Amino acid sequence: MNFKYVSLKKENNIGILTINRPDALNALNSQVLDDLDNVIDMVIDDDEVHILIITGEGRAFVAGADISEMNDLNMLEAREFASKGSELFRKIELMEKVVIAAINGYALGGGCELALCCDIRISSTKAKFGQPEVGLGICPGFGGTQRLSRLVGLGRAKELIFTADMIDAEEAYRIGLVNKVVEEDQLMNEAIKMAEKIASKGQIAVRFAKSAINKSLDTDMETGMDIEKNLFGLCFSTEDQKEGMRAFLEKRKPNYKLK
Numbered sequence: 557m558n559f560k561y562v563s564l565k566k567e568n569n570i571g572i573l574t575i576n577r578p579d580a581l582n583a584l585n586s587q588v589l590d591d592l593d594n595v596i597d598m599v600i601d602d603d604e605v606h607i608l609i610i611t612g613e614g615r616a617f618v619a620g621a622d623i624s625e626m627n628d629l630n631m632l633e634a635r636e637f638a639s640k641g642s643e644l645f646r647k648i649e650l651m652e653k654v655v656i657a658a659i660n661g662y663a664l665g666g667g668c669e670l671a672l673c674c675d676i677r678i679s680s681t682k683a684k685f686g687q688p689e690v691g692l693g694i695c696p697g698f699g700g701t702q703r704l705s706r707l708v709g710l711g712r713a714k715e716l717i718f719t720a721d722m723i724d725a726e727e728a729y730r731i732g733l734v735n736k737v738v739e740e741d742q743l744m745n746e747a748i749k750m751a752e753k754i755a756s757k758g759q760i761a762v763r764f765a766k767s768a769i770n771k772s773l774d775t776d777m778e779t780g781m782d783i784e785k786n787l788f789g790l791c792f793s794t795e796d797q798k799e800g801m802r803a804f805l806e807k808r809k810p811n812y813k814l815k
């Protein structure tokens with residue numbers, strides 16, 4: 557299937573989704589959000605894709621929601637636009653498969669929020685991060701007020717959001733906004749290397765772990781520990797658990813089947 561602003565490449569159980577609207581620095585208009593939503597649904601249903609990498613074409617990851625589209629929105633339309641992006645980003649955050657953001661350039665506003673809903677962020681030295689919304693007279697609307705503070709702490713999130721400052725990749729790494737910073741020409745290699753490493757593990761176990769970690773933010777400790785215990789138990793009903801442990805004992809590499 558062809559989409560105007562998003563492409564998907566698949567190799568060795570890894571999907572590479574590229575946002576492709578470079579003339580507007582990959583700004584998220586309704587069409588980009590719809591294309592992204594459709595491709596994410598395809599990835600969710602595609603048994604061949606175990607890990608997804610999201611990146612941007614050109615010199616931006618995503619430079620935010622499309623300001624020219626938002627310019628004339630009324631209150632209700634703005635809320636609807638915020639819901640559209642928020643629901644999509646929540647879908648990405650909660651999908652079973654691990655999602656890695658390979659941040660090639662500007663990740664601003666909705667672009668930073670897209671990176672935040674991914675599980676892991678790898679950044680090029682060229683990337684720049686920020687939540688510039690208050691400079692436009694709006695507050696973040698695609699989850700930035702919720703996810704940024706969970707990732708980097710309340711104080712740093714408030715500073716970034718209230719000042720609308722743009723920070724470079726080194727600073728983003730220092731405050732824990734990204735997991736890793738690599739040279740521009742190494743970005744996709746590094747993202748693929750990490751995706752391959754994760755893809756080589758038992759995917760049911762990885763997915764259970766993702767689900768348990770995500771739930772830890774929404775529950776108290778006791779409930780979270782119960783969720784973990786239940787998922788841990790459930791692992792022992794899978795062939796992958798038997799294969800993983802048998803392979804260790806037989807001193808060979810496991811051959812996981814996602815069963």
Ligand code: CO8
Pocket residue numbers: 579580581583584619620621622623624626634635637638662664665666667688689692696697698
């Ligand atoms: N929306 C629309 N077009 C954009 C955007 C954007 N967010 N960012 C860049 N573009 C366009 C420019 O208008 C320009 O188009 P054209 O060539 O037709 O004039 C093209 O991309 C290239 O941009 P620049 O010429 O500005 O490139 P520079 O290298 O000079 O600057 C910057 C790069 C610093 C990234 C600059 O483009 C910029 O500041 N962009 C806007 C960044 C921004 O403020 N993003 C936040 C937007 S708000 C948001 O994301 C809220 C999310 C929640 C929404 C909730 C719904 C209501």
